[in-house]
Amino acid sequence: MGSVLVSLTPVRGRSPATAGRRSAQAQRALTSQPGDPTAAAARWAAIDHELTDQAPWVPLYNPLDLTVLSARVGNYRFHPYWNVLIDQLWVR
Numbered sequence: 378m379g380s381v382l383v384s385l386t387p388v389r390g391r392s393p394a395t396a397g398r399r400s401a402q403a404q405r406a407l408t409s410q411p412g413d414p415t416a417a418a419a420r421w422a423a424i425d426h427e428l429t430d431q432a433p434w435v436p437l438y439n440p441l442d443l444t445v446l447s448a449r450v451g452n453y454r455f456h457p458y459w460n461v462l463i464d465q466l467w468v469r
Contacts, residue, residue: 399424 406420444461446453449469454462 399427 402420402424406417406424409420410417442460444453444455447468451467451469452465454465456462
């Protein structure tokens with residue numbers, strides 16, 4: 378089996394001790410891989426769940442809409458996906 382480098386660098390706000398503990402967990406999973414793949418898979422899954430649970434939420438899309446209407450416009454309807462429903466508007 379080839380060599381695998383596992384580096385779990387501490388994230389800002391996380392302690393280096395936590396990164397060291399995760400590196401130790403990863404090392405245990407690597408060493409148990411040849412002899413007991415099932416236990417190694419469970420260890421990797423535990424590491425993955427722990428890291429995923431601590432991951433920050435980052436919005437990928439932040440919509441910003443501005444609708445300007447005249448006093449002559451009626452039946453204005455807004456849809457969260459389509460925005461202004463133009464076919465519903467009427468102009469006096």
